Amino acid sequence: MNKQIQYTGLALNMLFGLCVFLFLGYFYRYHLVYQEQFQMFLFTSDYLAETTHKPGGFADYAGRFFTQFYYIPWLGALFIALLLMLIQRQLLKIADNFGKKPAFMPLTFIPSLFYWILLCEEHYMLAGVISLVMALMAMQVYMQIDSKRLRIVYALLMLPMLYWLAGGTYVVFAILCILLEINAKEITRMDILLYTIGCLVLIIALPLLARGIWGQYPLSKLWSGANYYRYQTIFPSTILLLWGTVILVPVLFRYLPSFTRPGTKWIWTGALIMALGFLTNKGIIRMADWQKEEIMTYDYYIRKQQWDEVIRMANQKTPMSPLSVSFLNLALCKQGLMSDQMFRYFQNGPEGLMPSFVRDFTMPMMAGEVYYHLGFVNTAQRFAFEAMEAIPDFQKSSRAVKRLAETNLVNGEYVVAGKYLRMLQHTLYYRDWANKTWTVLRDEKKIEANPEWSHLRRYRTQTDFLFSEQEKEQMLGVLLQQDFTNRMAYEYLMAYCLLTKDLQHFFSYYPLGKEIAGQQIPLSYQEALIYIWGLSNNDPTTIPYPVSADVKRRVQEYGRVYTNYQNSEPMLKNQFSDTYWYYLHFRK
């Protein structure tokens, strides 16, 4: 019977791993991709030394090592699943030492399930998982030692080592060791007291001693060691709670009843599986942020220049946040659809076209894509640099460094570009690109042969001006003035005027695009033009521009409802929410 439950445990462990793998690797995969970009794992001795020199540094190093695989989400998810499965198996072994209670085996999933829920928030770092695995590994070795004296010596020696390697989880290890001895009753009460005092002294003394060596860290950081959370000043209480479950679950095994009747065992096991499954489901629903996942997905497609995918996504669900709308507009423009189709989708003003700079590590990294493709190379470079500098745990970013290499290359700053490329050559997933780019450095012909770089070199500004959040229209104007065949600059300039409802400027800029647009006027321009015409002419159908009959018909219909009803928005929404007129009148 126990054997059966044991096999069930193994099967449950695998099922759990599969669930984690599928959830993170498929349903929640862009969270992993997102996280990968906020670090740059280098296969260099300097990086190893720099990361591992402080308490918990090895857990950080290992965490970053595995995090780099998030670049391929299923691989990242596989590693997370394996680590969480390992924690469960480790805890089961420890719990068995406190008392074999097969019926309660599902309880040993609690810390792994807890961590799964926590990892749904992108700021929980993998170093925390590794740190816990290391403490439990140390504990497993402890349990293998038969001699009680040797065990104690091992624990007292292991504590400083674990503190240095894994950071804060050395406390978990110490507490489990003491509890195990209390449970085993192999040593006297006095010895346990002395052992406890010894462990306590080490727990308190180690961070204090570390302060003498690593004086540039606050005591709280030296105590926790590894980076459990992206923000350095925050040590989430949830981590303490999780450690609490790691300690509590084995202790529970000491006190929980042993059932003899097979039926009872199965009932308890089944009930616990159901309860834990229910709670995990609740936890994941609460912790998983699908809005963020959506933006991260958009960002991924933009980063990979999969414009069709962006539009496909928007067709399934209209993006609403300024950032995702700006991604959609970029994709539409890249596919030559923006001026025709942008008002088919929700538009939230100029921020949904060219997002403003925000001092954080996410927004500039993503928004920089818009400026990059528009040819504001210096702004794209600044956004990438600032995003990287804003990463709260002081890491560098492969994605940002790649963008810095690209923008410096486009600007002809080959020495700096080379510096960044050399760094990327020490990464796993950016190495090939860096090696390939290295071969074109300083080779103007090869750079010109690259469509993206030659495009940017052609359209980037030759006239100096200072970037201004308040003067984006003028900035776009400078780009266009330089080259009237710059379709993107023209469409963005016109879209900017439309979104800011600046019809006067729209009308004055409109003729500039003759070379680009040709005879066919894009739909949103037709709608704006006929609206402008209608302001000074009673019959909009007399407009001297080639506006389609359908637009003429629709504007009359729209005008009729708009002018005759005070609260016309709900009436117009169904039929006209895809028009510029609706945006003009009803969107802020």
Next chain:
Amino acid sequence: MKRNFLYILIIPFLLLMPACRETISSPQVQDNRPEIFPDYVEVTVPATIAPLNFRATGDYSKINAVIKGSQSGELDIQDDESIRIHPKAWERLLADNMGGSLDITVSLKQEGEWIQYASFPVYISEYPIDYGLVYRLIAPGYEVYSKMGIYQRNLSDFTQTALLENTLMPGTCMNCHSFCVTNPRQMSLHLRGEYGATVLMSDSETRLYNTKTDQTISACVYPYWHPSGKYIAYSVNQTQQAFHEIKSERVEVLDLQSDIVVYNRETNKLFSCPLLKSKAAFETYPSFSPDGRTMYFCTAEPKPLPGEYNHLRYSLCRISFDPDSGTFGNQVDTLINARELNKSVSTPRPSYDGKYIMYTLADYGNFMIWHREADLWLLDVETGETRALTEANSDDADSYHSWSSNSHWFVFGSRRIDGLYTRPYIASMDENGKVTKPFLVPQNHPSYYETSLYSFNVPEFVSGPVKMDVREVEKKALSKERIPFLMVND
């Protein structure tokens, strides 16, 4: 038996060691000098400098350097990647050849062949240099900053220690470290952010101040200590950053307004004079002459900003100062006229022997590290003659500079390597004002500067190691208790 076993292990290892080293016989000799990084060809160094480790540029499988002293001593070093000199042997070689030179012959093994390049000298100065440098390491970013800190570097070896890093107080920016004539026991430093303060460290104590007063534009910046240690001159500025869109430029730092104030450490009072806080001018970058009786500063005619940022030009001026009464004269003399020159002056730094003022000159503005055209210039105080330091300048930004205590060395930040990351260079100057080719502060690994993502900001000489009580600074910074500066009205 155990001992024999050890010998069995060690002897073959020792025998094999020299076998890795190749003897260079009849190499192909070339007339040209090797291209090495850092460029130490014909530089002048102090006799106590750390080993000038270097590597050659280009591809090679082995590098060999024979370093021969003009008076005595020789080192022969071979490696696969770079020449890294044993510190003790180097120290001896420098000491034995002080006032003379080292002749360095580099050979490279390329495609199986040894090529010997023409040798080059490294001159060893008789002028001693101070203990080390203090600088800030920070990525050359825009508005946001990641890990940064103030560090000290022992120039005799490669030891760099952190004085204060923002890992201790995340989110804190630290800048404007300054010393009273290179004295490591008299230091000031600004913290910005949640734990903002000006840290003043003296022999007896460390105090944290709030330097913003109701009567001043901002908290105090750009400090310069009076040689007596009694006063510290500051600039108060309303600063704004702007970002260029053209490929050759990046950042512009503008002062929308600025004044000069002086802090009296004995009375805890801040004072100024109408000539240093005129509405009709921007005044900034104060410094004192070594006798403490003159203040040098930069001043510009205000322009509509940021629109006319490239028309803002600063002149170099001086005003007399009476250290006994803490009062200024009533006349400002212009030493370098920006309007006449159509250039702009920044960071005047008088040499401690009183002979010269070194300053940075660029086309416009005052934050020169972002100006590629920025160069170092030297003004002879006695004759009034001024000249560009062509011996030290490069095609890229050469900016913030500081004198050694004996005024025979100066350190400055230069972006000549890659145009973005600021690196510390040191050059010497003799009694006649003759300046030698500057050398890049040596690092243990020659590739350090190529891989480091930090700029060296505000390099300052210190005559001894700075002993900062980090715990005390942390405790006082976190307490948020600050001693307020009190402004004395004119």
